Amino acid sequence: MNHEGFSSSSNQVLGNNYGSIEEQPLIATEIQGKSSNWDTFLQISCILLGTGVLQLPANLKEGGWIGIFYILLAGVISNYTGILTVRCLYHIE
Numbered sequence: 001m002n003h004e005g006f007s008s009s010s011n012q013v014l015g016n017n018y019g020s021i022e023e024q025p026l027i028a029t030e031i032q033g034k035s036s037n038w039d040t041f042l043q044i045s046c047i048l049l050g051t052g053v054l055q056l057p058a059n060l061k062e063g064g065w066i067g068i069f070y071i072l073l074a075g076v077i078s079n080y081t082g083i084l085t086v087r088c089l090y091h092i093e
Helices: 008-014 037-063 065-089
Strands: none
Touching: 037 065
């Protein structure tokens, strides 16, 4: 395909395939490395904890002193539901 003043053969001569979609796959076909379950858990935890910590100042600014109570209440409820989940996982009938 020729565009004003550009030769399609010049890319071939120089070995430059820039812009050639046929030469470059859109999706990686090889897996570069594998993560263990522990690595995956740590990566997800860091993402969730990081976004939560970054949001704390804005929440405290908007919520005031009662916001601290709600944050602590959410932590207690999350802890309790985690305990219930583990109990259900190991419950034998």
